[in-house]
Amino acid sequence: MSTVILRKILCNSESPTPKLLLLTDSSDVSGRGVLYTLLKSHLSIGNYVQYLTTSNPLHVVKTFLNDEEFPGKIKFYDGFSDPCGWDSKDSCVHLNKSINEIFSSCDTGQAKRIFVIDKVDDIVNHQDTHNLIHDLHRFSADDTVEQVVVYCGRDCVPESFIISLNHLSSAVIHLYKGNPTRCKVILKKPSGKIVKTYEEFTLSPELKVQETRAVQLEKEPRGESTDEDAVLAAQTTFNLTLTEEQRKSKNKLLLPHTRVQSSGGQILYTPDDEDDWDEEDPDDDLNI
Amino acid sequence: MTSVGSVSSFQKKGKSKSISIPGTRPSIHNSQLLTSTGIPSLDYLLGGGLPVGSILLVEEDRYDVYSKLFLKYFLAEGVMNKHMLTVASLDISPQSITETLPAPVDVEPNETSESFANNPMTIAWRYQNQKSQPTSFGSNRFSHNYDLTKVMAREQTFEANIESWRINSNESLRNSYWQLLEAIKKRIETGNMSTLDGSPKTNVLRLGLHSIGSPLWGLEYGFYEKDHKWKNLTTFFYVLRALVRTCYSVCLVTVPSHLFVDPALILRLQSMADFVVRLESFQGSDKETNPVFKDYHGLFHVVKLAAINSLVPPLLDSVDWVFKLRRHKLTVEKLHLPPDLSDTVSRNQEDPVRSKTGPTCMGDKLPKHLDF
Numbered sequence: 124m125s126t127v128i129l130r131k132i133l134c135n136s137e138s139p140t141p142k143l144l145l146l147t148d149s150s151d152v153s154g155r156g157v158l159y160t161l162l163k164s165h166l167s168i169g170n171y172v173q174y175l176t177t178s179n180p181l182h183v184v185k186t187f188l189n190d191e192e193f194p195g196k197i198k199f200y201d202g203f204s205d206p207c208g209w210d211s212k213d214s215c216v217h218l219n220k221s222i223n224e225i226f227s228s229c230d231t232g233q234a235k236r237i238f239v240i241d242k243v244d245d246i247v248n249h250q251d252t253h254n255l256i257h258d259l260h261r262f263s264a265d266d267t268v269e270q271v272v273v274y275c276g277r278d279c280v281p282e283s284f285i286i287s288l289n290h291l292s293s294a295v296i297h298l299y300k301g302n303p304t305r306c307k308v309i310l311k312k313p314s315g316k317i318v319k320t321y322e323e324f325t326l327s328p329e330l331k332v333q334e335t336r337a338v339q340l341e342k343e344p345r346g347e348s349t350d351e352d353a354v355l356a357a358q359t360t361f362n363l364t365l366t367e368e369q370r371k372s373k374n375k376l377l378l379p380h381t382r383v384q385s386s387g388g389q390i391l392y393t394p395d396d397e398d399d400w401d402e403e404d405p406d407d408d409l410n411i
Numbered sequence: 412m413t414s415v416g417s418v419s420s421f422q423k424k425g426k427s428k429s430i431s432i433p434g435t436r437p438s439i440h441n442s443q444l445l446t447s448t449g450i451p452s453l454d455y456l457l458g459g460g461l462p463v464g465s466i467l468l469v470e471e472d473r474y475d476v477y478s479k480l481f482l483k484y485f486l487a488e489g490v491m492n493k494h495m496l497t498v499a500s501l502d503i504s505p506q507s508i509t510e511t512l513p514a515p516v517d518v519e520p521n522e523t524s525e526s527f528a529n530n531p532m533t534i535a536w537r538y539q540n541q542k543s544q545p546t547s548f549g550s551n552r553f554s555h556n557y558d559l560t561k562v563m564a565r566e567q568t569f570e571a572n573i574e575s576w577r578i579n580s581n582e583s584l585r586n587s588y589w590q591l592l593e594a595i596k597k598r599i600e601t602g603n604m605s606t607l608d609g610s611p612k613t614n615v616l617r618l619g620l621h622s623i624g625s626p627l628w629g630l631e632y633g634f635y636e637k638d639h640k641w642k643n644l645t646t647f648f649y650v651l652r653a654l655v656r657t658c659y660s661v662c663l664v665t666v667p668s669h670l671f672v673d674p675a676l677i678l679r680l681q682s683m684a685d686f687v688v689r690l691e692s693f694q695g696s697d698k699e700t701n702p703v704f705k706d707y708h709g710l711f712h713v714v715k716l717a718a719i720n721s722l723v724p725p726l727l728d729s730v731d732w733v734f735k736l737r738r739h740k741l742t743v744e745k746l747h748l749p750p751d752l753s754d755t756v757s758r759n760q761e762d763p764v765r766s767k768t769g770p771t772c773m774g775d776k777l778p779k780h781l782d783f
Contacts, residue, residue, distance in 0.1 A: 252630060253626075253629060253630050256626050256627060257627060260501075260502075260627055264504075281633065282633070282672065283630065283632065283633020283634075283672055284633070286626075286632070286633065286670050286672070287626030287632070287633070287670070290625065290626055290667065290670055291626065309695070311474055315474070315476040316694075317474050317476075317694045317695045319695045
């Protein structure tokens with residue numbers, strides 16, 4: 124059912140898991156809640172999360188995603204404190220390194236890896252877009268990686284970059300302002316099927332997705348024909364509609380031409396006594 | 412009466428001068444050596460097949476579902492005729508394409524519904540004896556039949572002369588176009604396919620290039636003309652055409668033109684290719700629910716046909732084409748409007764297919780109603 128696509132993605136019940144998930148928001152709506160919801164569900168099933176934060180200091184993120192709650196299951200990369208490498212702090216990640224290098228140094232054991240980039244806008248500012256796209260593509264083709272979550276503010280990056288992220292990702296969630304929050308979900312299944320829905324949802328303070336429901340586009344389908352029928356019926360004294368029974372009997376009626384059809388076009392002729400059998404073509408004088 | 416598209420069985424007496432390479436045959440129109448694309452209905456549209464030395468540009472549908480199938484048919488036909496194949500892709504691994512080619516079958520998978528044939532027409536009874544649209548275009552087809560539900564046997568693809576091109580990660584990502592061109596050139600030389608040496612040829616090289624110009628190839632898709640940064644992509648096509656022209660090869664390139672932010676870029680590429688078709692899938696678009704298109708999977712725009720040995724390209728008997736993915740096969744058909752079954756008689760007069768007129772030679776000057 125279309126009503127559950129967002130919930131399915133956020134609760135990891137979509138199978139197989141979309142390899143590259145793009146989550147975009149804009150300045151008037153924040154996708155952070157949705158991101159944390161998704162990660163909590165990843166952590167609860169034992170996946171290993173590698174989290175690169177660039178827009179929020181580490182302690183802010185940790186108030187939502189607590190290490191103690193999931194010990195040894197989450198690793199943070201601090202790309203916020205020293206993005207350019209000017210202070211040469213060892214604990215920090217420099218954003219001019221490729222994300223391949225950033226995420227490489229990690230031994231996860233058996234658990235499947237989840238890469239989180241929060242947010243990709245800041246990385247675009249520090250490194251080459253083409254290399255970044257290649258790295259993301261390489262991650263999403265890697266078997267040891269369960270999912271790459273790319274969180275992106277769609278107002279802050281070039282349009283062409285959003286296009287390419289859309290192209291690469293197998294699931295896209297665009298958030299829009301509204302109460303409840305609206306979102307557009309595109310899911311590309313490996314079979315080639317495309318699911319595209321508009322949904323509304325609310326997030327509870329415990330980061331649970333609630334009240335998901337599909338919404339129609341603002342564009343309403345044209346329903347004029349039924350109205351017109353009603354208007355016509357009100358104006359006339361005739362009965363313009365048929366009941367089911369009347370329709371059946373109408374279809375049963377054998378029309379003259381159908382009778383001709385069913386006889387198969389044979390010419391039945393009984394010769395008369397006066398019949399004058401002429402071998403010549405009677406129409407040979409016609410100039411056809 | 413012969414059906415539309417078939418030709419007379421008249422043949423010139425004496426020794427045929429054309430070279431016999433498996434999977435090819437001379438064209439009846441311009442005696443070009445033709446190869447099949449694997450889809451008979453597409454061959455018909457291209458004038459019998461894809462001439463050796465030409466490029467077919469397929470503009471991908473939005474999610475690259477159907478264009479991949481066209482590519483697979485093209486490659487499968489090459490495997491069946493033991494052609495040399497080169498497959499290149501950066502978006503997906505070339506192996507994943509060659510491992511999932513459709514399986515050849517002996518008979519054409521026929522899926523016409525029997526119930527329709529038995530059901531006599533009560534109202535449009537005059538049309539009852541009209542034969543429905545010819546599903547196979549002409550009896551003289553030369554491609555094989557494929558079944559999409561099955562995958563070609565591994566031995567068959569293993570035996571075939573397939574080269575999968577992947578990017579050499581040691582070199583810079585910037586010149587992936589150039590790397591591919593060098594690989595093709597090397598392939599032509601090692602396969603001795605070039606026409607320059609004058610030796611008789613016994614094989615054809617098929618180039619299947621997937622999603623050229625996608626974000627993984629470079630950032631050309633995101634630039635506008637004023638940025639002057641299309642050079643890599645346009646040069647690639649130019650050199651590719653030169654390479655294909657100088658040897659016994661045919662090339663099918665798919666391009667994600669829906670990603671291009673400046674439409675002028677695809678126009679450049681179109682002018683470089685010999686045949687251009689554009690797929691417009693109904694998936695995820697509002698045409699999916701339009702009752703006019705309920706039997707089809709997408710529009711098939713014939714953008715450009717090559718004019719070989721003539722001034723104008725062949726004129727097609729219809730301008731609206733659609734493709735349809737049945738369970739076993741993919742076909743390109745004429746768009747037939749379904750009967751309007753709604754209660755109100757008037758149909759929406761707006762043409763949902765296209766806004767501008769098709770490539771008729773008279774253009775807009777042709778009067779709509781001819782008086783006699």
